[in-house]
Amino acid sequence: MSRATDSTGRKRPSGAFGPVRDEARDARIIDAVLDLIVESGYADLTMGAVAARAKVAKATVYRRWASREDLVADALESLMLPSVSFEGLAAETLREDLIATLTRSSACLQPQRRRFSAALAAATGSHPQIADTLRERYIAGQREAIASCLRHAQERGELTADRVERLLTPGRLEIAAAVGVLVLQEDLLGAILDVEGIAHLVDQVLLPLIGVTSNSSYVFGQ
Amino acid sequence: MSRATDSTGRKRPSGAFGPVRDEARDARIIDAVLDLIVESGYADLTMGAVAARAKVAKATVYRRWASREDLVADALESLMLPSVSFEGLAAETLREDLIATLTRSSACLQPQRRRFSAALAAATGSHPQIADTLRERYIAGQREAIASCLRHAQERGELTADRVERLLTPGRLEIAAAVGVLVLQEDLLGAILDVEGIAHLVDQVLLPLIGVTSNSSYVFGQ
Incomplete structure (x- = not known):
């Protein structure tokens, strides 16, 4: 690893000194x-x-x-990085992109890691700032993974800018609903979603809520 | 209270004896x-x-x-009773019925009670049977509240029997998505849903997933 980059791969500011991260x-x-x-x-x-x-x-x-708050925030972020930083293989359709992205997101939510967020959620009563950390680093990461799929679809012409903007308006619930299924999958369904389950989530929940049918890109009226 | 009824209001079987419940x-x-x-x-x-x-x-x-497992199961059920036992004022549309029912369900999920389920969820790692209790008594109760709205809509002719059956097929994710938003509302949205928020959940998530637009009962194709 280069001495000029830190652990996130960003260049250290010139003039930065102090111990290099291990x-x-x-x-x-x-x-x-x-x-x-x-x-x-x-x-x-x-x-x-x-x-x-x-x-x-x-x-x-x-x-x-x-x-310890900073430690916990970084620990939460470490669970999310693989899905959020996914900019790899370009998917050809929104459906493909969502399935690939959510499969990666879901892998961040396997039992040991879900127990971590569950243990944190249990602490929010006595430590309210943990609720903010959980929302900002964990829920927001899942949401951002879906948002980036929508923006890619807009670039490909599958979704209009208006529709993407509406879906990403703070307070709208369509994307929240998909994130809720991902985060709560074991409690809601009694099982972890496999790739086929993720495809069902995309076909039964996300695409209808986005306004695209699963077999075509037909967009129905608002 | 009559000595012939137990705490759920059902008649005690004739011949039942032992201490009457307080x-x-x-x-x-x-x-x-x-x-x-x-x-x-x-x-x-x-x-x-x-x-x-x-x-x-x-x-x-x-x-x-x-x-203590039995105690916890009954404690969970006590959170759900108001929504599940709701058979009161007959709503005239599916939308009305869902808003009324979910407003009552959501009241079961206010901060103190949500912290209870969060604390239980944190215990599922070391006590797997708690995960089953949580699913069977809590998630299933929320789901059943929505299912009863669908059945009422079928009786009124707003939904076909086929559609209701499909939505209630185990493993389908439409209803799970709405339950996920209800259960996780604070984490997903940073706030508790008020009645207006519940109406948004119905209009933006539930009715589109059920296949009914929010302004009419038009049912689009499968």
């Missing part, structure tokens, strides 16, 4: 946060326990994260 | 379960702690509930 060590610390919260909840999480679990000095943790 | 005391025990789980999670729940909180003898709790 990606493997950072990942170990984030893994420790995920494990500890699943095992004993947010209330019991301390910087010392994270350091001990990751086998690093407590000062190492503090050098990178100011508080 | 509804107020039962409600106090269930409230104690709700409070204790919100405060300290499922792992720490004991029959003794419930008895102490409800100010009853431990034997009183055991006479009515064999285990």
